Structure formats: structure tokens, C-alpha cells
Amino acid sequence: MNANVYAAADLLDGDGIDTQSIQESVRRMLIAFGEDPNRQGLLRTPERVAKMYEELLAGYRIDPVELINDAIFDVNYDEMVVVRDIEFYSLCEHHMLPFIGRAHVAYIPKGKVIGLSKIPRVVDMFARRLQVQERMTRQIADFLNEVLHPMGVAVVVEAIHMCAMIRGVKKHNSRMTTSTMLGAFRTSMATRMEFLDNISRSAEPLHI
Numbered sequence: 001m002n003a004n005v006y007a008a009a010d011l012l013d014g015d016g017i018d019t020q021s022i023q024e025s026v027r028r029m030l031i032a033f034g035e036d037p038n039r040q041g042l043l044r045t046p047e048r049v050a051k052m053y054e055e056l057l058a059g060y061r062i063d064p065v066e067l068i069n070d071a072i073f074d075v076n077y078d079e080m081v082v083v084r085d086i087e088f089y090s091l092c093e094h095h096m097l098p099f100i101g102r103a104h105v106a107y108i109p110k111g112k113v114i115g116l117s118k119i120p121r122v123v124d125m126f127a128r129r130l131q132v133q134e135r136m137t138r139q140i141a142d143f144l145n146e147v148l149h150p151m152g153v154a155v156v157v158e159a160i161h162m163c164a165m166i167r168g169v170k171k172h173n174s175r176m177t178t179s180t181m182l183g184a185f186r187t188s189m190a191t192r193m194e195f196l197d198n199i200s201r202s203a204e205p206l207h208i
């Protein structure tokens with residue numbers, strides 16, 4: 001793993017999550033719920049949950065060099081590139097419940113562009129961790145900034161949080177929007193407005 005090549009990838013050490021400990025913990029949780037962990041439907045639940053977290057938290061240990069796979073091209077293009085409506089699924093670090101939504105990403109190249117499919121892959125790398133939406137937004141922007149050294153990067157994330165929908169305040173329609181603006185998107189109001197105008201024409205309202 002080239003963990004240190006891109007500091008903004010903020011990877012965790014080690015080969016992966018400890019699935020054995022997760023299985024033991026889930027079994028203990030089932031007992032704590034008052035359930036019988038040996039009944040048929042629950043027998044393999046600890047194993048399923050451990051596998052699920054392995055998938056949902058895979059973003060901590062993705063090799064960013066492999067992710068980009070050399071798909072950075074020297075291109076003489078200095079207008080805004082916008083990739084919008086990138087769906088993502090993450091877990092809030094406070095409750096470990098999903099927050100889901102979409103990210104809109106833009107950058108203005110300075111001699112280098114990145115393969116289109118790599119931007120959703122970068123979003124997934126940061127979504128598949130225990131997160132807060134603000135940090136995830138910032139990490140996507142910082143990472144692209146570090147990889148591309150562009151004129152600017154902008155990221156807007158809109159999401160609905162299960163922890164605010166199915167428990168606690170139980171607000172089903174409220175959604176959260178976060179943004180990070182770097183370089184030209186921060187310094188130039190016109191650039192920022194061009195991006196915000198572009199994403200305001202997004203296809204569908206966010207819903208489940």
C-alpha cells in the first residue's frame with residue numbers, strides 16, 4: 001500500500017477490520033438485546049454483520065494509487081469540469097447509521113485532468129468510513145487538490161441522515177448540505193456561482 005503518497009487519503013494502518021472481534025461483539029449484543037443468538041435466523045448474523053462492515057468500511061484501506069490507476073492525463077483544458085449527482089452511502093460516526101445522498105464535484109484543470117470514473121471512486125473511498133458529512137466533503141476536495149494541483153476544486157454534498165430520520169428528532173424531510181471551495185472557487189464569486197448554478201439544475205430531489 002502506498003499509504004504515504006497522498007496524505008489527504010488519510011488511510012488507516014493494517015490489513016483490514018478485525019472481523020473475528022466484530023462477530024464476537026455482535027453475538028454479545030444479540031444476547032444483550034435479550035435475543036437467542038443460537039436461533040436459526042440469528043445463527044449466522046454475527047458473520048453477516050462482520051462482512052457487511054468489511055464492505056461498508058472498505059474506504060479506510062483503499063490504495064489511492066491503485067484507485068487512480070494512472071488515469072491522470074495531460075490535457076490543455078482550463079474550463080470548469082463538473083461531475084454531479086454522484087450517489088454515495090456512508091455511516092455517521094455518532095450512531096453508525098447510514099447517511100446517504102449525492103456529491104457534486106468540480107475542478108478547473110491546470111494541465112491535468114482525471115479519468116471521469118475516478119471521481120465517484122474518490123467519493124466512495126471517503127464515504128465508506130465512519131464519517132461526518134463535513135469531514136467527508138473536505139476530504140474529497142483536499143484529495144483532488146493534492147492529486148491534480150488544479151486552479152480550484154469545489155465539492156457540495158447533500159444528504160439525509162438516518163439517525164435524524166428513524167430515531168431522535170425523526171425529521172424525515174430535512175437534509176443537510178455541506179460544501180468545500182478551494183482555489184478559484186473560493187476567491188472568485190463568478191466561478192463559484194457558475195458551479196452552484198450548474199448543480200442547481202440537478203435531476204431529482206433527494207428522497208428515499
Ligand SMILES: Nc1nc2c(ncn2[C@@H]2O[C@H](COP(=O)(O)OP(=O)(O)OP(=O)(O)O)[C@@H](O)[C@H]2O)c(=O)[nH]1
Nearest residue numbers: 092093094099131132133134161163164167168169
Ligand atoms: N454536523 C454533523 N452532525 C451529525 C452528522 N451525523 C450525525 N450528526 C449529529 O451528531 C449529533 C450527536 O449528538 P448527541 O447529542 O451526542 O447524540 P444523541 O443524543 O444521539 O443526539 P440526537 O440525535 O439529538 O438524539 C446529533 O445532533 C446528530 O444529528 C454529520 O454528518 N454532521
Ligand SMILES: [Zn+2]
Nearest residue numbers: 092094095163
Ligand atoms: Zn448519526
